[in-house]
Amino acid sequence: MKANVLPRLAMGLLALSVAATAVAGDAIAQTEKQSLNLHAIGMFFVFVLMTLGITYWAASRTKSTADFYTAGGGITGWQNGLAIAGDYMSAATLLGLTAMMYTQGVDAYIYMIAFFVGWPIILFLMAERLRNLGKFTFADITAYRLDQGKVRTMAAVSSLTVVCFYLVAQMVGAGQLIKLLFGLDYVVALFVVGALMMVYVTFGGMVATTWVQIIKACMLLIGGTAVMLLAFSQFGFSFDELTTRAMEVHKLGDKLLAPGSLLADPVTAISLGLGLMFGTAGLPHILMRFFTVTDAKEARKSVLYASGIVAYFFNVIALMGLCAILIVGTNPQFFEGGEIGGKVIGGGNMIAMHLANAVGGNLLLGFLSAVAFATILAVVAGLALAGASAISHDIYSRVIMKGKASETTELKVSKFATIGLGIVAVLLGIAFEKMNIAFMVALAFGVAASANFPVLILSMYWKGLTTRGALWGGYSGLVSAVMFVVLSKSVWVDVLHNAEAIFPYTQPALFSMPIAFLLAIIVSKLDTSAAAKKEIEAFEDQYVRAQTGVGAATAAAH
């Protein structure tokens, strides 16, 4: 049945996209960017056709829940490394960080280091234990020896919170970007993203999601590298020449290469560092990737490759941003009304796109636009899959059905959950269209670092953790992270338009993480129930499995 539905759906989607292109044609007539849109749309079509082809192939290989959640555990280290890097390098990374480097100089480079440095820590402290203990979701690990119902519910709630915040950030960004690059209407753009994501995930599960991510990661690396090389060649590949001239024209002048406002006070700097580092280690769609590989060996390798790619790409982005200061920043063509130093056409996020246009013309701009769209799609698909697994595997199969659900129904529930999440994502995207959503990513990382990470790491390392402690730790981390962000300037003032922020810092992690850890530890220590005693005893076996992989979920035979 699946095989029949898919081509029809693909056809329908194609028709929808064609209709959308027609709409775009009207919109293009009113703006000046005609040729660029055709290149971008053409290349994007190639990408969509290719990924639908993969989804078609993947659908025939997605029969069991293991296939759906983790591609049967048969992904290699290399493939998973690329996919993790792809999950991590969202459109916000490419566009946002290039723009940040362009406006704030070396501050952005420091920010990127914080973004990167979580990876070695994940490898040293978590990768092999994650693989050895987990099966489909990270709640498999936190609930390993604790109360299944309560702990899984908590993990699923915080997973879904992270996924929703992250989805909103991606969807709003997607809508605005696509509107600008392709001339599509904002709402139409959201529907295209939502529909494609549902097709990838419901039919192709993790197999399709992984391959979409791999293709996109390669496209992103090629596109970014090409733009960087072309741009940097204009300065003879000389860092000194580039920076000397950049400092001459940039409004920061000499301060371009000195730390500035971004990390002005130590509390914000450290809180940001903590949030980015441990938030990475608590993102459900990233953690899920560790269950797709055959064993701990491959899990370690995937971090090695992923961190290498991320480190490389961040440096490419840094150079792109610096080159853009001269190539984009001094060219009136890219400013509204041709006024240099005024408003950049399309807003600050378009720096990377303008740079591609300046150094490679419409062809490169089209390619990079297609890459940006592909990036959004792939990340949204990964997020939806992580959210769907929290609903179907954790809540439905383990909490509601207490492990007695049949595989077929669980699979069905996960597909409905994906469709539900897709609809929610589109609706949230529409609701938040006009809002400043910059805080959403901070919130997602803050919650991941405060609600997911503490309980996860304690459950793997500390035998004293009990159900009660885990619940207090997880929920307090979740609530405090959200509260701190809501009361901070980015929501309280910028979104709710109050005069003054109640919480003085924009980054919650430095405060919410200790709250989560302390409550988890104190409540566990005070827990003298019989259940707690059993849970502590069960740590010994869990520990042996975590260390050796004996009893770990194995790759499904194909």
Place this chain on the structure above:
Amino acid sequence: MSSSMYAHIRRNPRFAELVEKRTKFATILSIVVLVLFYGFVLLVAFAPGLIGMRLSEGSNMTFGIAAGLFQFVFFWVLTLVYVRRANGEFDDINNEIVRAAWKDEK
């Protein structure tokens, strides 16, 4: 997996050796990363002058940028070092322990 299998593994002195070696190695590497990175963040916060200092006359390479680039490269090399040892030496010991436990089980 049966608890007796885990008990076999736990009794094997090689298991304690593996855990100790690997934990020590991972802890040292983590501490190196954390100290260097948070040390760097503290420098950014408390000694921005040093971060913006040029390493040599006539060059724009500042201490901050060089330290940043160094972290990207060095931390990645540390992941390489860890993966090599964990996938080689540690996994060999691990396989030996698991094989011995299977034999005991039978």
